[in-house]
């Protein structure tokens with residue numbers, strides 16, 4: 449049985465108190481939200497904090513609301529189960545609601561939060577293991593060692609960003625509202641990532657994610673999320689595809705694509721935005737052979753730009769062949785409003 453290490457639990461009642469506690473204890477302290485990722489990581493001795501600062505009772509991190517400008521503001525402590533079914537999220541950010549609905553299983557979505565999902569540590573089959581297992585292998589660059597088991601001779605960790613909601617939020621143009629000892633700041637989610645599996649986000653020491661803001665979308669906004677995984681009931685993504693396909697009615701009354709985006713997770717250290725998707729889709733009909741040809745072109749772009757590695761389970765060649773399959777299905781699901789795309 450894996451045991452929990454000893455730590456002190458702090459329970460602040462305000463954002464200011466939480467930030468003060470994190471500043472006071474420095475690198476010895478970590479925030480804990482739902483704990484669904486942090487607790488297994490503590491048991492695996494991947495993190496060894498002596499203080500945990502629970503975010504459970506911090507009111508500033510709670511609640512879903514629509515701002516005056518139509519933006520959706522979601523508190524970092526909002527549970528994934530709520531994000532998945534909240535009427536404002538479903539209506540304004542369908543790809544996000546669908547991605548949240550496919551994270552892990554029901555119990556984990558009941559505890560796990562949107563903030564914890566955005567800030568999820570990268571994953572690797574050589575890293576998310578017990579201390580005993582990792583020690584037997586000589587550890588690795590990400591923790592306690594000096595070599596990478598995925599890229600022979602590699603000097604950079606390529607553990608995979610595996611958070612389902614990240615690509616969905618990227619297609620929605622989400623902004624993170626952060627606050628730390630130096631005060632509040634905002635960063636576009638696109639600009640938050642770093643291509644380094646050891647630490648793939650620009651989050652300062654002691655800084656907290658307070659809220660996630662999804663700007664108002666155009667009237668014809670459509671989105672979907674598609675997820676490949678071994679067991680539909682619980683697993684992390686082997687591939688997570690978020691699509692945005694906004695549609696407008698043209699002068700002739702036909703529906704045409706007005707905006708498009710495609711972001712993919714579970715490849716490398718940061719979520720990937722597939723390039724030239726807007727060029728391939730904007731202006732095309734939202735139905736029939738013209739749509740099918742445009743989607744086929746995007747599936748081909750994604751196939752060429754995505755390079756799954758042996759960092760997470762699932763044969764990398766098979767995962768590559770699944771890229772165009774899931775891109776095609778997810779784009780059709782976005783246009784037709786029939787997502788999410790997954791198997792059970």
Ligand SMILES: Cc1cc2nc3c(=O)[nH]c(=O)nc-3n(C[C@H](O)[C@H](O)[C@H](O)COP(=O)(O)OP(=O)(O)OC[C@H]3O[C@@H](n4cnc5c(N)ncnc54)[C@H](O)[C@@H]3O)c2cc1C
Nearest residue numbers: 481482483484485486552560561564565611612657683684
């Ligand atoms: C069996 C299993 C299956 C899973 N499957 C999936 C899956 O399919 N897809 C997926 O995306 N995830 C999956 N997870 C991981 C996890 O359940 C989710 O990612 C969840 O959303 C994490 O949220 P949390 O609130 O539990 O985060 P926590 O575990 O509490 O925290 C995660 C990290 O974020 C930090 N943190 C949390 N909130 C804040 C904040 N507001 N400000 C600053 N730092 C913060 C913590 O310090 C920690 O480093 C799975 C986990 C398990 C155990």
Ligand code: SF4
Nearest residue numbers: 572588596597605606
């Ligand atoms: S990719 Fe995996 S094996 Fe390589 S350094 Fe990162 S965690 Fe370790």
